[in-house]
Amino acid sequence: MNFDLTEEQRLLKDSVARLMLDKYGFGDRGGYRAQGRGYSESMWSSYAELGLLAMPFAEEYGGFGGGPVETMIVMEAFGEALILEPYFATVVLAGGILRHGASHTQKAELIPAIAQGQLKFAFAYLEPQSRYDLFDVKTLATEDENGWTLSGTKGLVLHGDTADKIIVSARTSGDTRQEHGIGLFLVEADAPGLTCRGYPTHSGLRAADITLEHVRVDAANVIGDPANAFPVISRVAEEAIAALCAEGVGAFSRMQAITLDYLKTREQFGKKIGSFQVLQHRAVDMLVELEQSRSMAMYAALMLGESDDTERERAISAAKVQICRSAKAIGTQSIQLHGGIGMTMEYSIGHYFKHVSMIDKLLGDADHHLGRLAVLGGLSS
Structure with missing residues (x-):
């Protein structure tokens, strides 16, 4: 590569x-x-x-x-x-x-x-029961001669309260956890029957819980095959995970730089705390995690062009596992090396830790993607 x-x-x-x-x-x-x-x-x-x-x-x-x-x-x-x-x-x-x-x-x-x-758009794919399974969809789409009617509940819709249009995944046929029978529908944010409750997320972004009660959607606003949208959702999720990995690397880089600068300036017992060998070792640990994450984020981005679905899925899950683990490792070290100031709202490092913690959970945490890797036979066959 x-x-x-x-x-x-x-x-x-x-x-x-x-x-x-x-x-x-x-x-x-x-x-x-x-x-x-x-x-x-x-x-x-x-x-x-x-x-x-x-x-x-x-x-x-x-x-x-x-x-x-x-x-x-x-x-x-x-x-x-x-x-x-x-x-x-x-x-x-x-x-x-x-x-x-x-x-x-x-x-x-x-x-x-x-x-x-x-x-501005939002994508409403999560539901209260679905956790990380994108195919677990209860929201129903019922077809009639005039189009479709959507009813159901979507949660944690990123920027759903400020979007102009919302793309909603809904079940057109089959059981709740089947991959087949899912469609994608383009809904106006102010559509009759749509209720949106916005709130700030843990990391300072905006999200919303959305309820749909007999929301009308014209046939022209169906995206793709209304019975076979899951392959599209799955592919977009892979691209989104690769993007999250890159965003995580950017945050890790800044967290490492802020922490290193603090070690060089903070004094204790008449010495810069960066002169203490044990803290130097912990700073090196942060750098190692950063560089491992950077390599895996690049790997994920390059593997998105892989035509073999299994190899691509393996690469994406492996990258997400690394990012999730590094989020915890770098975040914990950065807060501990800062001491009490790291937990204050006025100082930036805690905000970074909150955001990488959210990246850790979005579209599957380490345990979820380790499980996927196990099913796929590991990173390499």
């Missing part, structure tokens, strides 16, 4: 890093979080101007034709800055559903609006 970035990818990396450095300090983040939607609309416009919202989409729909490596670059920079905007929800999750499942007409209508920053 070639791990070197192209010239265009290096320019993208530099551009995003410069934007985050100029506009997304920890103090700036606090101000953005206090805004009405829980994030900065001006930063969202900046992402659109820089082409980040258009990046993964095909050029024929107003995108730039970027791939998993470009997404990795952007998500790593966003992880370092701890952004609040709905990039993951709109571009990675919902955008992935549109790229893999939508018709030409749907793409031509929706993707340019995403690329220009005019539309």
